[in-house]
Amino acid sequence: MSSEALKRATTLEDVARVAGVSRATVSRVINGVRNVDPAIQDAVRQAITRTGYVPNSAARSLVTRRTGALALVISGSDAPETPDHHVGGEIFADPFFGRVVSGVFTGLRPLDLHPVLMLADSAEARDKALTYLRQGNADGAMVVSTHSRDPLPAQLLAAGIPTVLFGRPPTPLSLSCVDLDNREGGRIAADHLHARGRHRVAAVSGPLGVRAARDRLSGFREAMADHGIHQLPHVEGDFTREDGERAMASLLRRYPDLDGVFAANDLMAQGALAVLAEHRRRVPEDIAVIGFDDSSAATAGRPHLTTVRQPVEEMAAEMTRVLLDHLARPGRAATTVLFEPTLIERQSA
């Protein structure tokens, strides 16, 4: 009781003393385990408010082996760090990132869990992230892994860290994942372009090191072949708007009579639209453009993009749910949840 308590944070012990019970009882009241006499419960609660007690989560974690944090790892391709560019700038600028975060929060909101963000865009960063996770700083990991050769998923698996992937890995791992049927998405785009009577079409794909990009392209190609179109100009982009502009310009130069373009994401489609406008091509009259994602970029410019929707928020929320499930019941088999793309018809195609 000696005042001048020197700022020592109040502990369970203090509360117990004030309430006149044992530490164990206070703990029971706080965690709601077992029956505790209502009168004592009251006393404890009063003591808690009186002392302003807040449990120390490090101490709690030490014994429960739970932290209340989930890692959200953005495991990008090794980005060259240009001096004027900020860390992960391109990744974080992509609407995709915000949608994932939003979905994760949707899945986490009801619980008392928080996402800790990690950027694994280099071997060094990946090691750091792995170490961090190994140290038990988070209960599990959600990994948005863009590149095919990313070793992180396998490392997490080996380390025994509960993990769920956004996007299937190139070679199956016994890790749960959530993904879109990208091939089918590509097919949808092709079918739509074909139904609109476009026969001189081209594709702006994403980086072919990314499985989703390859799948979208091959789905598109397959369906186009089904429609009898076998020649398919193709430029590889990097999913940025700037690259969409560059790709469209190059396509236009080489194939001036194009009447349809499929871009593997909305950002690149938006870039294509801008270049087309500069070239005075009317969309969709002269040339139809179809995007992918249905992100905010789809309705940012004019005309609004017709696009293949990827329900990123739902997928991220599902990824979170799956991870929570694994945490709740360890040893559960890995599952893959596949989402179906849908066509969102707007004005550009």
Place this chain on the structure above:
Amino acid sequence: MSSEALKRATTLEDVARVAGVSRATVSRVINGVRNVDPAIQDAVRQAITRTGYVPNSAARSLVTRRTGALALVISGSDAPETPDHHVGGEIFADPFFGRVVSGVFTGLRPLDLHPVLMLADSAEARDKALTYLRQGNADGAMVVSTHSRDPLPAQLLAAGIPTVLFGRPPTPLSLSCVDLDNREGGRIAADHLHARGRHRVAAVSGPLGVRAARDRLSGFREAMADHGIHQLPHVEGDFTREDGERAMASLLRRYPDLDGVFAANDLMAQGALAVLAEHRRRVPEDIAVIGFDDSSAATAGRPHLTTVRQPVEEMAAEMTRVLLDHLARPGRAATTVLFEPTLIERQSA
């Protein structure tokens, strides 16, 4: 040495035994404190790799009172949660969010620290965030507080949690913050529009509950008044592209002869551009548009936006640095770092 170790994680104790030293010595080697005989250091390091030891951070936190995590709190205005909308959807869709994250990572990269994301978009979420921080789950907080009446900064101050704010609070608190001279930014926009010979101008402001929005508007107004323009049509927007479209449409209806518009962020400017295109107004010939932020939205459409640059990444990185500084030297006086806006001249004005 009895095998069948039942998966118990290896601890310091184990390493010490293997290396033939005491726990303390292993700890010293790991944390690099004091001189330890090189031969012993080697032995310890070998033992560490041999056993695959990874320190448990909960145990470490318990005694060091450091967690290695920094909270990044997005304390938005109380968002109505519509069923089809995802948590924080609008906030996370704004390029601003990604830029902040990028800047924070830039500031954190060299250290072994990670940001944990928190969304405080309701009283309940705010309480949760506060509790989380009080429990010592993070060493400090970086708060992007959008709304003027947000009680969170004051609560954090009262709770004694090291905090740095992005954006000055409406009433000064003894908390460090990083902000832009928004008023000056508004002035820059006005001066540029005036220099371009525009006299029938209007403003699309941000939500007036947000200090930055108010400051930008009043700076713009002041400078316009200096140029002899006192009548200034004004529509309040909410910083979204959709609202920019709505605002521009409304402005156009009421003031068809406008020849200049200042939008308080690029997203709204982009919306304005789209509406202007639909109305066949040429930008900048018929009407000049100037945005604010210099986000990726500025160059997404055509024409590229002339805009007042807010170096969000640098500001976020600085915010991180300031927080780290407060953590390194507690009891240090609060500082305010003010960044200067600059005009980025492109095509729209």
Place this chain on the structure above:
DNA sequence: ACGGGCTGGGAGAGCGCTCTCCGAGCGTGC
């Protein structure tokens, strides 16, 4: 009246680490 289950609280042993204190060993100065 008595044994057996059941309810509800206390004692205390850790969880895995850090860090202060000690003391052994050794070089140094006079």
Place this chain on the structure above:
DNA sequence: GCACGCTCGGAGAGCGCTCTCCCAGCCCGT
């Protein structure tokens, strides 16, 4: 040769919590 300081490793006390035991008391059936 001896006291002194210095370097470097070990012992052990916690950090604040959870959770398993254990035990006291009580209600029940017979």
